[in-house]
Amino acid sequence: SQQGEEDPQALSIQEGENATMNCSYKTSINNLQWYRQNSGRGLVHLILIRSNEREKHSGRLRVTLDTSKKSSSLLITASRAADTASYFCATAPNTGGFKTIFGAGTRLFVKA
Amino acid sequence: GAGVSQSPRYKVAKRGQDVALRCDPISGHVSLFWYQQALGQGPEFLTYFQNEAQLDKSGLPSDRFFAERPEGSVSTLKIQRTQQEDSAVYLCASTFRSRGHNEQFFGPGTRLTVL
Numbered sequence: 267s268q269q270g271e272e273d274p275q276a277l278s279i280q281e282g283e284n285a286t287m288n289c290s291y292k293t294s295i296n297n298l299q300w301y302r303q304n305s306g307r308g309l310v311h312l313i314l315i316r317s318n319e320r321e322k323h324s325g326r327l328r329v330t331l332d333t334s335k336k337s338s339s340l341l342i343t344a345s346r347a348a349d350t351a352s353y354f355c356a357t358a359p360n361t362g363g364f365k366t367i368f369g370a371g372t373r374l375f376v377k378a
Numbered sequence: 379g380a381g382v383s384q385s386p387r388y389k390v391a392k393r394g395q396d397v398a399l400r401c402d403p404i405s406g407h408v409s410l411f412w413y414q415q416a417l418g419q420g421p422e423f424l425t426y427f428q429n430e431a432q433l434d435k436s437g438l439p440s441d442r443f444f445a446e447r448p449e450g451s452v453s454t455l456k457i458q459r460t461q462q463e464d465s466a467v468y469l470c471a472s473t474f475r476s477r478g479h480n481e482q483f484f485g486p487g488t489r490l491t492v493l
Contacts, residue, residue, distance in 0.1 A: 299481070309421070309469065309484040354420045364434040366411065366482065368420035 272355060276373040285342045287372040289355030290335075296358045298331055300340050303371070304351035312340075312353075317360070347378040380404070382485035384470050390491045391460045399455045399488045403472030411482065412445055412455050413469040421469055427453060460492045 273288045289298070300312040315322045315331045315338070322329045328341040342349055352371040359365060383402045391397050403410050409428055413421035414437075424443065426434040429450035438445070442461075447453040457464055467489050471482040 308486050309471075311481040311483070314481060363436070364426040364428075365423045365437065367423060368413075370418075370420050 272353070272369045272372040274372060275370070276375070278375045278377065279345055281345060281347055281376055281378050283345055285345050285349070285374055285376070287340045287353050287374070289338045289340070289369055291338075291355070291357045291367075291369075292336065293357075294360040295333075296360050298329075298338050299356045299358075299366075300327075300329060300338075301354045301356060301368075302351045303354065309354075342374075345374075345376045347376050350374060350376045382470055382472055382483050384468075384485035384488050386488060387486060388489050388491075390493065392493055393460060393462060395460050395492075396456065396458045397460055397490065399457075399468050399490070401453045401455070401470030401472075401485060403451065403453070403470070404474075404483055405451075407472035407474050407483070409473040409475065410447060410453050411471045412453070413471065414439075415467045415469055415487070417466075424455070424468075457490075460490075462492050465490055465492045 271290045279285055295317055297314055297316045299314045301309050302312055303309045313324045313327055313329050315329050326343045331338045352373050354368045354371045356366050356368045385400045389397055411426050412424040414424055415421045423437040425438055425445045427447040430447050442458045444456045467487040469487045470485045473480050473482050
């Protein structure tokens with residue numbers, strides 16, 4: 267079973283609006299990553315935030331991490347039609363193993 | 379530079395057939411992962427290699443699934459006696475460092491359909 271849970275499952279917005287996706291997980295982690303998947307480019311890494319970081323920015327992306335709540339959020343500002351994709355959070359549990367655990371994803375649709 | 383490649387891109391198998399899926403990671407990448415992704419779901423971890431050593435195979439769903447990476451580069455995922463529930467996209471990913479706690483580079487996947 268998957269550890270991460272994304273919320274919402276699907277999101278439809280207009281171009282130019284901001285999109286916020288949330289992720290919750292269950293165990294202690296080393297880091298949390300966000301990936302994007304669309305039919306054209308497959309799964310692509312977006313950003314990694316370490317367990318001792320609270321916020322990170324990369325271009326139009328802003329990620330927050332709250333380890334006390336075991337949750338993260340991904341904010342995409344000024345969305346574009348090209349941002350239409352599925353977004354997954356992925357965690358590396360701090361249990362000594364080698365798994366990366368993906369959530370079920372948020373499907374984002376940006377209308378032009 | 380070349381990314382992760384997988385072959386075949388599509389595979390149709392009759393139930394009971396054996397299949398072999400190939401992954402060519404980025405040259406020099408130590409870590410290699412296999413994932414199974416069902417329609418509408420996120421990737422599910424299957425197994426992990428560090429060089430040629432299979433250090434974690436806890437995600438393999440049954441003993442019909444077998445993976446190898448004999449020379450620490452190319453990897454093969456083999457599924458014996460395929461069942462309909464094996465239909466999914468099989469993704470391979472590699473990272474430069476060990477343990478994979480870094481950015482993973484994914485291949486395009488192999489879409490397996492078992493009839």
